[in-house]
Structure formats: C-alpha cells, structure tokens
Amino acid sequence: MLGGHFLHGGDYNPEQWLDCPEILEEDIRLMKKARVNCVTLGVFSWAVLEPEEGRYDFDWLEEIIDRLGKEKIQVILATPSGAMPHWLTQKYPETMQVGADGKRNLPGKRHNFCYTSPVMREKIRLLDTALSERFGRKENVILWHISNEFGGNFGDSTCHCEHCQKAFREWLKERYGTLGELNRAWWGRFWSHVYTDWEQIHSPAPHGEWTMTGLELDWRRFSTEQISDFCAHEIHAVRTHSDLPVTTNFMDFFKGLDYNRLQKELDIVSWDNYPFWHERKDEVPVAVRAAANHSMMRSMKKKPFLLMESAPSQINWRKNNPLKRPGMHMLSSMQAVAHGSDSVQYFQWRKGRGAYEKFHGAVLDHKNGSDTRTFREVTEVGARLEHLGELLDGTVNRPKAAVIFDWENWWAAEHITGPRMDLDYVDRVLAHCRAFWEAGIEADIVSMDADLSGYRLVAAPMNYMYKSGYAERVREFVSAGGVYVTTYFSGVVDEHDLCFTGHHPLEDVLGVIQEEIDAPSEEFENSFCYGDGTWPAGRMCEIVRAKDGTDVLSVYEKDFYAGCPVVTKNRYGNGAAYYVAAETDRGFLNAFYRNVFEQAGIKNALGVSLPYGVTVTERCAEDGRRVIFIMNFKNEPVLISGIGRYEDAESKEVYEGEIELEAFQCILLR
Template identity: 40%
Template sequence: MLNPNFPVIYYGGDYNPDQWPEVIWKEDMRMFKAAGINIVTLPVFSWAKLQPSEEVYDFEWLDKVMDLVAQNEIKVCLATSTAAQPAWMSKKYPDILPVDINGHKRAHGGRVNFCPNSSVYRRFSTALAKKLAERYKDYPGLAVWHIANEYGNYCYCENCAASFRAWVKQRYGTIEEVNRRWNMSFWGHTIYDWDEIVAPSHLNEMWLDNGRQCTNFQGIALDYNRFMSDSSLQCYKAEYEAIKEITPDIPVTTNLMGTFKPLDYFKWARCMDVVSWDNYPSAVEPVSNVAMRHDLMRGLKDGQPFMLMEQTPSQQNWQQYNSLKRPGVMRLWSYQAVAHGADSVMFFQLRRSFGACEKYHGAVIAHAGHENTRVFNECAKLGAELKALGDKLIGSTARSKAAIMFDWDNWWAVEFSSGPSIRLKYLEQVEKYYRCLHSMNISIDMIGIESDLSAYEVVIAPVLYMVKPGTAKRLESFVEAGGVFITTFFSGIVNENDLVTLGGYPGELRKLLGIWVEEIDALFPEAKNSIVIKEELGTMKGTYSCGMLCDLMHLEGARELAVYGSDFYAGRPALTENLYGDGRAYYIASDPEEDFLKDFIGYICGAGDIGAALDVPENVELTQRFKENKEFTFVLNHNDFAVDINLGSGCFSELITGKTAQIMLSIEPKGVAILEREI
C-alpha cells in the first residue's frame, strides 16, 4: 500500500468553489456523493484569494469549504495554490516574472508564469505552503498534499543566468573543465571567467527550425535543460520540505504530464512521495501511447502505484479538435489507468467553469447544473464500481520480464543534435518499440538508465545515443548474467556532455554488441532500403522495409542475422547478435517497418517464454497487477464490438460483476473485466 491515507481507490478531482457562490456548494456536495466522489482537490489556483496582499492571508473561506467537505465524509487533496502568483506580487516584485527564450520579459497573467530562480517567488510560495500546513495539519480528511500545478517553465533572465553559472561551477569545478566538457575551442568559444557564461537562447546559440530547437553548442543547451529542470524542482522541494516538517505522515505530490519534454521526471520522482500525472490523450491517440505513459509514471518510482490526478470526463478545451469521449470510453480509459498501476481516478474538473479558457473543458457537473446528463450518469456508475472494489487493488504492482529504457537527457541530446536526420524523434522511436510489445500484450516496465535490471529477461534501449558513466558496464553485467539486450541505430555515440566517444561507434557499447559502425546514412523521406533475413528466426524470413537511418557496420565478434538489400552497402549487416557471457546483445542498424519489430521481438520473447496472460482478439488490452497471493488480470476491450475471451482451464472471480468467470468470457464494446485468482 502506498500510504495509510490510501485505503481505497480515490475517485474525484479538481474542485474550484471560489469560482462559485456559497449557495452552490451544498448542491455540489449532494451531487458529488451521488457520483461516488470520495476526494476533492482544492484550491489549486487560489493564491490571490488566500493572500490578497503581502501581509494578509485569508483562510476563512477555505475553512468553510473544508468543513463542508468533512461533513460529507469526502477526503481532501490539498493544493498549495502556488502555480499562479497574485497580481500584486508581480507588480511589486517584477523580477518574479520570467524572460522567454527570445529575450522578452513577460507581463503578469496566465499560469506557471514565474522565474523558477526568483528568490521572491520561492519565499512567498514556501510561506504559503507552510501556513496551509500549519492551519490544516490536524484536519481529519487531509489525504494528500498537491504542490503547485504542472511545472514546466523555462526562464532566461539575468537572475537565471547567474544561477546557471553557480550550477555549472558546482557541477564542473573549474573554468578549464567547463571548456573541456562543452568543447569550447570550437568556433573560438573558450571562456576565461565565470561571468562569460550566458544562458543559451535565441539571442545567441539557439534558434527554431521547423518547430525544433536547434543549438550551436549541444553541451551548453543540454546543461541548461538540466539546470532548468533542477530549478523548478528546487521550487517544489522548498514547499515539500516546509509541508513535511509539519505533516510528515501525509504523502506529497505534484501533477506531472507524462512524456513532458522540459523536465526530467526520473529526478523529480525521487522527491515525490507518490507520482501523480494528468492524462489528456486525443480521441485518435493510439491506445499504446496512453498505456506507455501510464507505465512510465509507474516506472518513475520503481514500479510503485501512482495517482491519476487529472483526466477529463468528456472533452478537452485546448486541443485543435475537442471531441467528446464516446459512451463507455471514460470508464474504459479510467480502468486502463488502474490496470497500469493507478490507485486513484480523478478528473479535471468536478464542476464546469462558466468563464475563461476552460469553460468548455468537460466536468462531472455540466453547465446544465444537474445530474440528468450522460456524463454524470457514466461518472456515477464508475464511482459505484470503484467503491465496490474497496481496497482489493490498492498497492498491487506489476511483474514484468521486459523493460524499455527511457532517459530525458538522451531525449534532449538526440533532438539537439545537428544531424543526421530531422526525422529522428526519440519519443517516436520509444513509442514504436513499446507499441510492438503492447500489441502482443506483453507486460512492460518503463525504466530509467539507473534502474535495477536484475528482474528482467529482456531490456530494450531504442536510440541509446547518450551513454552515461557506468551505463555500459551495467548493461554488460546484465547480459553476462543471461539477459537479452536490444538497441538500435544511432546508439553509443556520445557521452553525458554530448561529446563523441572516439574510436568508432557505438563507443562504450562496442564490446557488448560486437560491432563497430563506420558511417551513418540518412535517407530522404521517400527513400527506402530493405532488411533481408539470412536465416529464419521464428516467423522471421524474407525481406522487410527500412529507412530514415542506416548504419554501415563491421562485425567484431557478432554474427549477422540480416543484411541490407540495396544501395552501395547491400549485403552488409543490418541486424546482429552477439553472444556475451550467458546472454545476447542485438543491434538493429536501421529504422525498420513495424512488421519486422513484431516478428523480431516476438521471436525474442518467445525464446524467453515471455507472453500474454491470455489469448485475446486484436485491440483487446491485457495487463496484470499482483498483491500478495492474488493475481488481477485486466481485460480492456477497445473495440466497438463485443468480444469473447477463451479463459482455458482457469477459474476466476470477476470483480466488477462479482460473478465467477470460466471457460469463456464475453466483454461488451468498450467493456472491462477484472479477473481475480489466487496464485
């Protein structure tokens, strides 16, 4: 179990009573209870109301709301409100406002619109968090602390530049080391004094090209991303420490945003008691991408359950096309989150705003103001089901034999690179490999570069461009002990400062993979090559298409399993296997079509007896969670038609209906089943 404060699956979401007259509050409580709501998050954006001036705090209105919530036996996820500072603060202390990458000083407005290195912001935000903790430390319904909201602002002001210099000095120690790590002899950029370090922006080293941030000096830009991620984290940590000093037993979180590029969430997770995140896929987002983000959030804290802090019950307001969730989809996607490790299902928002940019964002209570709506009835049905589940699933975890490595530093570095192809997108490559495993319903852990590998049989690291200190040795140990490692083109190229590892690619991975890469060919979008299988590997035979990048490599102990089919490097290795200790390491030298990955990874997993828990039709998702001697198998039908599932000789208890399930299980369109059995 995460914490004694999580006795059941929490079901609720963001509530903004300060946007409404008090007369509506009691009606909200009635409707919350009718919907099965057992937790509310408040007050996320109320700093201006909580602190109307520098010396004045007003908690009386919040006291009334907290008392009303307690009377209705609803828990509180208490937010610190520090994501949007009051106007008086921006006016009196203009240095709190950030400077954007173009050098423009921002005015007051929006949200998360502050310099993360502003001492004024940190002083006021920490003070408010402390006062909230002091006031509500004994509140019986306090379940979770929610700091700020969706961090992610970068700033390029002089204050940040000075803080960056201090960060660099602490990291590297001397000017000489900075020049070496950043390769400052290039273009005569050698620095001789700390004050000569400037924030990389569109005023100097960086520019925007077709939506992609480019830079002359990858080492500087990479470190500035690290610094900015750390700077926002320091804001969070200041509030965290103030709260924990007063309420040490209440878990603290902040809502993350899945694969959000600006912040290194693996570093953030170390400072969070429980990971929480906001899930807002479009209607056409592949199911596997949503599943991958859930698994990534679970993986941030080594497989611990997480909180689904926000999703919409019906539609977003900020996408280009804000379609409704069709009947059954909200319920299906909610259970998908639980299936992948969520111990809460929460919404933004509980009552729909009537003004400003989120007035058309979905809510449990619509503008109609009553419960006679499709969305409310769906929410109420889900609330009743989650209540009936009680604590059965709380604290249960996944058990995966396969893992995919994900690294924010690597992501930044790959896409700061000035070549070899603008088409190379790190996240798209990770999604592609995840999608392949997901299509086979193989349980996957999304892990960091420093994660323990001992529990896995197969580890995949797509485009492991950056090899950090110790990574190669850890991978060698994993394979030597019997593990299977798979990596791809454009791997093993640089170190943690984006400096090329000399002596031939893939650098530090060369020994493990038994190859060296001489050249990398970048293909135009319309150009293709082919991968010709030399010997049958399971169902693999014949020829597959490939493109984008093609590595031209030599064998150094590895054997070729497939070769290129055309161009001047026809007949050269395109897929290799290297026996290393008791394990095997594979290198995929190009970007293959998805049928290749399905067949190849199917062969790898089949050889290791890694497979799905049940044989199910296409577009039916399977996941499992485990708790003590209980196994919970989630069957999620993403189809628009009913499916029948052969349960074989197994006998299960289906938790949602309470019925016994054996031999065959029928699941309605967009339907869900949770099968429990002892193991």
C-alpha cells in the first residue's frame, strides 16, 4: 500500500474554481469530513499550467498541493497530455490526429493528439520535466499519473498521419526484415496484394485496404507500441527530477490498446471502473464483468492495483444513468478491494458547472454541500477503509485458477469473415468467468504469454489464435498435472492469422480432431445431455472426432452431426484437458465447471455452495494471514449455510454454521 494505508479520494480539478477561493477552502474542509486522504491533480490542466507556449504557471498548483499537505492529504500528480490547449493546436496543427479516412481532426475533445508527432512529444517533454523539477520531491506527492485513459478518444484511438505511416513501415521492417517475409505473413498473393516497396504499405482504411487481416493485426500491434512508447517518453521526463512510481489509468475491456503490453512501462496498474449497476434487477452479470476487470488488473503484475476512478453516484454518458441504490456504493467499492485494489477513488470530487461532464456524479453535487446521500455514503467508505489498512496490508489474491484473455486473440477473432460475423470474444470469456464467480472460485485473467506453472486450472474459451510458444506452455502445464479447458474455434490460426495446416497444435493434448464448424440459426439449434440436464448447442457447433483414449462425455442429439462429441476429456501426462465443442448456456457451464473444479481440487474460500448472487474472494499475506470477503449482490437478504467457524474481521462477531447477509452487503471474515 502507498503510505501504508488505503487511498481514498479521487480526481480533483481546482483549476476550474480558481476564481472562487471560498470553494477551494470548503473543499479541504469537506475532504477531511469525507475521510479523503488522497486526490489526483492536473489530469486536464495543460491550458492553466502553460497558458501560452513556454510560459509555465505552477504557483496555483503548488499552493493547493501545500494546502493539502498541511491536512495530510496526499497527491497523485498527473501529466496533462490527455487534452491539448488551443494555442498548441492552432500553432502546431500537425499535433492533432489524422483519422483512418485521411482527414485531420479539428481541435477539441480529449486524446486528440498524435503519439508519433515530434512536436507533441517535445512540448509534453518540456512540461513534464518542469513539473518533475517543481513537484517531484514534494513530501505529499506520492505517484505520477501518466496522461489519462490512453487511446480513449471518441472513436478510433489511433492516428494515421504521415509521421505514423512512416513509423509503421519502420516497425514492420524491424518485425519482418524483408518484404518477402511480410508478404508471406500477410498472405499477400491473395487478390494480388503483394507489396514490392515498403512505401506501398498504408494503415487500414475504409477507403483503402481493410481486408488483409495480417495488416489489421499488425496495425493494432504497432499502435499499442506507439502509445506505450509515448507513455515511456512521458515517464522518462517526469523521472528527470523524481523517483516516484508511475501509473496510468486503464479502462473496461478497452479493445484499442493491449494493456498487457502497456503495463510493462508502469510500476502500478490502475483502472477506471464504471459498471452499469441497476440496468436490470439482476446485478450478477454486471458484478461478474467488474470482477473480471479487477482480476485482470491485479493479474498483470500479480500485485495490488489501484481503483483510480469510480462513480460515487450516477454517470452521465449512457442512454439512461440510474442512481446507485442504497448499499451499492459500499459494495462496489469493497468489491474492488476484495479483488486486490489498494484504493477507492472517484471521478470526481466536485461536479463542474458546465461542459460535457457537468452531470457526471461526484462526491459534491452542485448544491447542498455535505448534506447529501452520496456524501454520506462516500464518508462511510472512507471510514471503513481507515480500519482495513492494517488488516489487509501486505495481502493480495493468489488464485489457483486462470482464464485466458488475450488482446491479440480479441483483435483477430472479431476481424474475420466467417463462420460468424458477430463473434463477441469478451462475452464468451465472461460467460466462463461467470461460472467461476457463481462458485466463488477466484481466477487470474491472463494473456497467452503468461507463465501457467503456478495454476491448477486454466480455461481458454474461444482461443482462436495461438501465439508463438503458447501451445508448448499448455502442453507443459497439462503434462505436469494441470487441468486445461478450451472450446470450439480454438487453435485455428497462428500469430499472423494464418490457419494451421495438417493438425491442431494441441491435438495430442486435447484428444480431438477438428473437422468442421457449423454456425446454425436459431431454427437449427442443437442440444446435448450432460450430467442431469439437457443443454442447448447453438451459434457455433464444431464437429470433432475423438481420438483413441479420449473420454466422450456428451454428444450432439440432433441433425446430421448427431452422435458427434460435444464435451470430451483427455488425460495427458499427469493432467487432463477438456474440450467443449459448442456454444451453450450458463446452466451447462455451471454444471460443467463444478466437475472441473473437483477434478482440479479447487474450492472456494468457505468450502460451501453459495446462493445465487453471492460470491467470495480471499486476500492472503505471505505470513499466512487470510481475509475472506463475502459479497451479496442481491437487493435482499441471503443465508449461507454449512460454513465452519469464522470471526468477523471488523465487528469481531463469531459466525458458526451459517451467515446471513443483508441486501448489497459485504462481510470480511478471518
């Protein structure tokens, strides 16, 4: 934990109120009342920090940092590259992005800058270096926040200008060496798309080349590299006069940028969590998605992460924006902590009076000061976090299971033409994650590059692409005793999106031979029996043959592939591999994974079956301390039966045999 305690606070934008000193004074007083101990400054302050080119005005910022320091409030200091001032875009229009259609953006919005632009890089280097010199050793400045939500523009997150085209070609030369190797990797003889000069290569465009999947994949890889390099460029600048750790804030399953690559530049992973609570009365699907994101952020470094932004109340950018119902703010905040966060922070502290986010929820509303339900609930979270610091210091989640989620697989699987044009990779991953969540089984969310040796169970749904070395790691994992689960449409192509020929790379491990894959409409939905139930098989139905020695656990019941395997199990070395050949429903996945968890020797932290809407996680320390979180995402009380003897880590109440949780309640046990 930074400073040995949980961080509680969020984005603070005092530059919007510099002409209202009474507001700024009230902010400090109310922060203390709300148990705020940390704020993020400077995220979108470039126009105030540098009102004209080369003239810096940091006095207002230093005064606020010092005032916060006197009240023992720490500061996360941001670099302001996320939004450019108009003097910059007027004088240097080349700093603005060019879209895939070849048109340069007009000034405005956020993240409207070219990551390759030499001018942009130099201007932000100078400003970041000056910030580092002035504030890098301030006692209450504890962390650098690099830019904001990289790639999070309103639309395409990349720039297609000539600087970027040139950099892309140089990146390709480094990757492939020769045009011959590039043409082979991109299957260039198809439609006569053979490149004979590096200058012929252009980024994917709606009015140009967009049909070559290899080009699309490499453009996304390149864009990630450029953004990561820009982030590293800013980090180098702030470290000119400072040795503080660095972070940047990620987003919910953001497709435009491979976070597993960007996180390598950072000391701490952080992210912005905005679940759609109360879209429906059943909160479980939303809770599962938030849990998966939390777990993914933790899994990147196998360390605690920071919840950098969350909404203390409603947000402002969905079609409808419901208020958080009583209890949900505490529960959603504790969910982050339960999955490994060492902070609960908000966007933002005080609502702005105008512009795009004036109705986005904040700790302080436009009226009523601290006399609001939101403020009281934020204060309750702050008070609870104060008491949890010592209890959870040095702890993090250490699951024995992992689910594979890989950005390059995401890009590749959803850019194909056939067998379906509406594949949703995230949806399929979350369907499997939900089976873990409902059973209270924690899982890391890792890429195909991860070391699998520490797990007992690895699930890889719709693992269409096999990156170099992945099949070998899976083979070693299963041979050593691991349990591996994968599904239809897995192991189809290599990292260039070229189809494997001859046989599946893991055919010996999986024990099945892929033949065809059907994409039936609803009228042709199939079915299969497993356990005590009959389950639907639709949308994607793969036709496979079981090899000798493979156990067939279920077969299709209908149509011309009736009798073909749907669920198989193959023993390999000291472990086993399961294959699920069809897309099916939640009921099957729950029944299936109950058996898989037993095979892998994995139980939840309480060792009992959980009521619907309830899940558990566990944070552990190297000294053996264990804290169990029980979370009820139902808006009604639930009873958990069959537990052992536990003490409430906060109230010291002893539970034996059963626990009753109130609506939207989270209890910590030890």
